[in-house]
Amino acid sequence: MWWTTESLTVTPVGLRLDGVELVQLAREQGTPCFVYSARRIRHNLDAIREAMPARSLIQYAMKANRSHRVLDVIREYGGVGIDACSPGEVALALEAGFRPAEISFNASMLSDRDLDAVVASGVPVILDTFSALRRYRARVPRGTPIGLRFDPDVRAGYTSHLAYGRAKFGFDLGDFADVLQAASDFEVVGLHIHLGWGLREEAAGAVDLAFARLASLARRVPSLVWVNVGGGLGARYRGADRPLSLSRWGRALHEHLAPLGVAVVCEPGTAVVSDAGVLLVQVNTVERRRGVTWVGVDAGHAVDPCPVFYGIPIEVVHASCPADPVAGRYRVVGHINEASDVWATDVELPEVGEGDILAFLPAGAYAASMASNHCLRGNYAEVLIDP
Numbered sequence: 225m226w227w228t229t230e231s232l233t234v235t236p237v238g239l240r241l242d243g244v245e246l247v248q249l250a251r252e253q254g255t256p257c258f259v260y261s262a263r264r265i266r267h268n269l270d271a272i273r274e275a276m277p278a279r280s281l282i283q284y285a286m287k288a289n290r291s292h293r294v295l296d297v298i299r300e301y302g303g304v305g306i307d308a309c310s311p312g313e314v315a316l317a318l319e320a321g322f323r324p325a326e327i328s329f330n331a332s333m334l335s336d337r338d339l340d341a342v343v344a345s346g347v348p349v350i351l352d353t354f355s356a357l358r359r360y361r362a363r364v365p366r367g368t369p370i371g372l373r374f375d376p377d378v379r380a381g382y383t384s385h386l387a388y389g390r391a392k393f394g395f396d397l398g399d400f401a402d403v404l405q406a407a408s409d410f411e412v413v414g415l416h417i418h419l420g421w422g423l424r425e426e427a428a429g430a431v432d433l434a435f436a437r438l439a440s441l442a443r444r445v446p447s448l449v450w451v452n453v454g455g456g457l458g459a460r461y462r463g464a465d466r467p468l469s470l471s472r473w474g475r476a477l478h479e480h481l482a483p484l485g486v487a488v489v490c491e492p493g494t495a496v497v498s499d500a501g502v503l504l505v506q507v508n509t510v511e512r513r514r515g516v517t518w519v520g521v522d523a524g525h526a527v528d529p530c531p532v533f534y535g536i537p538i539e540v541v542h543a544s545c546p547a548d549p550v551a552g553r554y555r556v557v558g559h560i561n562e563a564s565d566v567w568a569t570d571v572e573l574p575e576v577g578e579g580d581i582l583a584f585l586p587a588g589a590y591a592a593s594m595a596s597n598h599c600l601r602g603n604y605a606e607v608l609i610d611p
């Protein structure tokens with residue numbers, strides 16, 4: 225059971241999150257229900273902070289999970305800012321009590337409407353197109369501080385379409401001089417890169433290369449206050465996954481970026497919240513057809529699109545008897561009117577019956593925050609456990 229943590233444990237009465245019995249919680253709250261562990265979020269923030277150089281800052285990527293209670297845990301933790309990628313996220317972060325200076329706005333393909341909203345908010349921006357530089361300059365005074373995002377020109381990510389290098393984001397490295405020229409009316413205080421989502425251990429070389437490239441750009445900007453390495457850490461979706469370890473990532477930060485003497489910033493989302501969340505669903509149908517035992521549950525890809533949208537696996541766990549012997553192989557499917565609405569195939573589970581509660585793991589990142597209302601099946605509960 226690779227997915228157990230100090231917070232998520234297996235007991236004789238079933239799964240518990242920080243001591244709370246999840247089956248009972250599901251019965252009380254109704255399903256589908258996302259449950260988050262405040263303790264695990266704090267643990268993850270501690271671990272990221274520990275891996276980073278002394279002068280560093282975490283800016284939580286709220287796109288991963290923007291639940292009010294989760295944002296409260298992060299604000300109360302202290303010293304952690306927000307990476308916001310839309311005017312809506314900026315507004316929500318402000319509403320959650322983060323100050324404008326604690327928020328960084330980092331998005332691509334910005335409309336004039338986006339730029340107007342972010343200027344009105346007073347939140348600092350990171351820009352990555354000549355077009356945005358030109359249109360932002362028309363809205364702010366000369367000398368306004370900005371960050372610039374570059375494409376590190378390496379490909380790394382959990383799957384090929386989750387690698388962000390050579391994609392739509394960031395200025396080309398080869399255009400560096402032209403970018404500085406285009407930004408000469410601003411004070412360039414930061415440089416940013418983001419490699420991709422779900423960096424694996426074998427991406428260590430690509431990470432070294434990207435951080436070294438960032439460092440060499442940084443040495444050419446005397447006004448620099450920070451360098452930002454984006455997110456990409458902590459995705460583990462099956463036992464065989466080997467995500468890039470925090471220690472290996474931290475070593476690369478210390479080697480390439482700490483010597484610059486500026487603040488080292490990161491924007492983790494997944495690594496903060498992913499394994500802090502569980503999705504509880506109820507089985508409504510167990511039926512054998514064409515050689516397959518189908519398990520239908522009361523949640524589909526409207527509440528967590530990752531498995532269908534990105535092909536990211538989830539672990540299916542029987543919440544009341546996770547450690548019981550395997551009784552069969554099941555295909556677990558949702559209630560959305562699409563053939564693709566499959567959570568997992570060939571899952572080995574203890575005996576599953578109608579009315580049982582299953583847990584899908586991990587479900588803290590890019591699940592509720594990406595929910596849609598497809599088929600008007602977008603309802604879910606969210607509970608934060610904070611002992």
Ligand SMILES: Cc1ncc(COP(=O)(O)O)c(C=O)c1O
Nearest residue numbers: 285418455456457491492493494
């Ligand atoms: C620019 C940027 N920063 C941070 C993140 C957060 O990434 P992760 O959840 O992998 O930590 C993303 C995710 O797409 C991103 O695009």
